[in-house]
Amino acid sequence: MCGIALGVWHHDDTQPHDAWASVINQIQRRGRDACDSVAGTQNGTRWELHASVLCLRGKELTPQPITSQDGHLHLAWNGQIFSSEHEDDPLLDMEKNDGAIIMTRLEEHADQIPDVLVSTLSAVDGPYAFVLVDTRNTCVYYGRDPLGRRSLLHTTTHGAWHLASVSGAAWETHWKEVDCDALWQVTLGQAPVRIPRHISRFFLRAPCDDVPDHAALVPDLHAVLSESVRQRVQETRRARIGLLFSGGLDCTVLAALAAQHYAGPIDLINVSFENPRAIAAAWAVAEAPVEHDTFPADPYAVPDRVTARESYAQLAQLYPMHAFRLVQVNVPYAEYVSYLDTVQVLMTPQASVMDLSIAAALFFASRGEGYVDGVPYKTDARILLSGLGADELLAGYARHRQAWRRGGYDALTKELQMDLDRIPTRNLGRDDRVLSSHNREVRYPYLARKVVAYLASLPVQAKAYFELDELGDKYLLRCLATQLGLTHAAQLPKRAIQFGTRSAKMDAAGAHAKGTAQAFAP
Numbered sequence: 001m002c003g004i005a006l007g008v009w010h011h012d013d014t015q016p017h018d019a020w021a022s023v024i025n026q027i028q029r030r031g032r033d034a035c036d037s038v039a040g041t042q043n044g045t046r047w048e049l050h051a052s053v054l055c056l057r058g059k060e061l062t063p064q065p066i067t068s069q070d071g072h073l074h075l076a077w078n079g080q081i082f083s084s085e086h087e088d089d090p091l092l093d094m095e096k097n098d099g100a101i102i103m104t105r106l107e108e109h110a111d112q113i114p115d116v117l118v119s120t121l122s123a124v125d126g127p128y129a130f131v132l133v134d135t136r137n138t139c140v141y142y143g144r145d146p147l148g149r150r151s152l153l154h155t156t157t158h159g160a161w162h163l164a165s166v167s168g169a170a171w172e173t174h175w176k177e178v179d180c181d182a183l184w185q186v187t188l189g190q191a192p193v194r195i196p197r198h199i200s201r202f203f204l205r206a207p208c209d210d211v212p213d214h215a216a217l218v219p220d221l222h223a224v225l226s227e228s229v230r231q232r233v234q235e236t237r238r239a240r241i242g243l244l245f246s247g248g249l250d251c252t253v254l255a256a257l258a259a260q261h262y263a264g265p266i267d268l269i270n271v272s273f274e275n276p277r278a279i280a281a282a283w284a285v286a287e288a289p290v291e292h293d294t295f296p297a298d299p300y301a302v303p304d305r306v307t308a309r310e311s312y313a314q315l316a317q318l319y320p321m322h323a324f325r326l327v328q329v330n331v332p333y334a335e336y337v338s339y340l341d342t343v344q345v346l347m348t349p350q351a352s353v354m355d356l357s358i359a360a361a362l363f364f365a366s367r368g369e370g371y372v373d374g375v376p377y378k379t380d381a382r383i384l385l386s387g388l389g390a391d392e393l394l395a396g397y398a399r400h401r402q403a404w405r406r407g408g409y410d411a412l413t414k415e416l417q418m419d420l421d422r423i424p425t426r427n428l429g430r431d432d433r434v435l436s437s438h439n440r441e442v443r444y445p446y447l448a449r450k451v452v453a454y455l456a457s458l459p460v461q462a463k464a465y466f467e468l469d470e471l472g473d474k475y476l477l478r479c480l481a482t483q484l485g486l487t488h489a490a491q492l493p494k495r496a497i498q499f500g501t502r503s504a505k506m507d508a509a510g511a512h513a514k515g516t517a518q519a520f521a522p
């Protein structure tokens with residue numbers, strides 16, 4: 001991932017707040033291939049644009065910020081373009097860097113920058129956050145992709161305005177996420193103005209009586225998801241691929257599809273926490289002698305570790321020629337405590353108990369330090385796939401079944417629409433800030449535009465089948481998993497990451513805390 005940050009000081013003699021250095025430090029952790037900055041003063045307003053780069057596109061390393069030949073435009077681009085509506089779009093040329101191509105386009109039409117940004121970014125699919133400084137017109141353009149897969153925060157404080165991928169330590173300022181509903185333009189010193197773009201939301205189809213048969217839909221889902229995975233593992237400057245792996249349905253399907261498109265080894269990274277509260281509770285009720293490799297004798301044999309081992313065994317059997325490696329990441333309680341401050345800074349402005357337990361799991365998983373067959377191992381994967389998004393799109397949460405019980409498929413569709421609308425603010429900004437701090441980039445095949453559009457076009461009864469039994473959630477995906485031979489993962493009930501890894505309710509103090517309670521003051 002890349003890190004981007006812009007500081008604007010309204011009087012050119014204002015000194016940056018001490019914590020600005022901490023923001024820059026956080027930014028640099030996100031991309032360690034290159035890191036640079038550019039600065040200037042316009043009409044008495046001073047600005048600094050910083051970027052760090054994890055370069056995954058183009059023959060050569062493309063440092064950032066990228067400056068136009070005439071020196072008037074400066075772009076910090078934290079994005080990846082995977083596909084485009086236009087087959088001959090130069091942005092699909094993987095030999096070239098996407099940020100550099102966008103800059104070329106902006107240079108060619110420097111008098112129509114908002115139009116170029118809207119037309120370019122509306123035609124492509126991929127995560128992004130960017131900041132563009134236009135010194136000729138003394139303004140800044142910035143924005144995020146419609147699903148908010150890349151973080152961008154803003155704050156106004158101490159006589160300054162800042163945009164940054166992550167907040168900094170020891171800075172009690174009020175960082176907020178940049179709204180993904182539009183792109184934004186600011187003439188320095190004035191309020192931001194919206195630049196509407198063509199696609200800013202996806203709308204789910206209403207339930208209908210004429211529901212296609214699930215079996216008939218499996219080939220379509222297979223095709224669209226497989227293509228999304230292919231685009232996310234191809235041509236990556238030979239970067240290694242890893243997968244955040246719970247062993248659950250969503251990520252195991254991705255592992256199988258990745259094996260069909262990527263010939264190299266794939267690290268399946270599974271995280272598990274030593275949870276003193278759960279361990280004490282388990283010993284208190286243990287009756288027979290506990291086998292050494294089961295919980296609590298093995299404190300890391302938590303629910304997700306068990307499913308990860310089982311799903312890994314099935315993948316290895318189905319793809320005997322493919323080198324899957326199960327990387328078992330064990331997090332001792334003491335280490336969890338020692339990294340709490342780090343995780344809290346990264347996840348800010350989110351600060352709830354539930355956010356913290358999810359963020360901690362993602363932080364250690366993406367660090368990728370664990371064991372393979374009992375031998376210490378650190379992944380060198382620069383790209384990590386994640387199964388996030390399947391629950392929101394295919395009705396995977398227990399809450400979805402409750403909505404269906406309450407008001408049938410109409411109520412369920414409303415619940416899913418709400419989930420899709422809030423995925424940027426609820427999940428993806430936070431996850432990006434945490435996951436990117438180890439110089440890796442996370443990619444979400446379920447959130448490809450074509451996958452979202454396809455699933456949004458189906459009536460919800462084609463995706464879930466709650467009349468069936470408890471495995472009616474994500475029913476269409478379960479059918480695909482079965483067809484792929486993943487019979488084990490196809491039968492697994494949904495398990496939330498904070499419970500599967502046991503990163504929730506770690507100690508007596510947290511035992512009764514509600515997930516929505518505030519865990520710390522951001």
Ligand SMILES: Nc1ncnc2c1ncn2[C@@H]1O[C@H](COP(=O)(O)OP(=O)(O)OP(=O)(O)O)[C@@H](O)[C@H]1O
Pocket residue numbers: 243244245246247248249250251252269270271272304305365385386387388389391396492493494495496497500501
């Ligand atoms: N224990 C874990 N270790 C590493 N990554 C995980 C772990 N748990 C979840 N993840 C990552 O987060 C993603 C979202 O988690 P989620 O629980 O929604 O999906 P899942 O575990 O694949 O399937 P299911 O939702 O059916 O349990 C997973 O697909 C996986 O990429």
Ligand SMILES: NC(=O)CC[C@H](N)C(=O)O
Pocket residue numbers: 001002053054055056057058062077078079080081097098099441
């Ligand atoms: N990780 C990023 O956001 C990198 C930006 C750009 N797509 C590159 O690969 O260089």
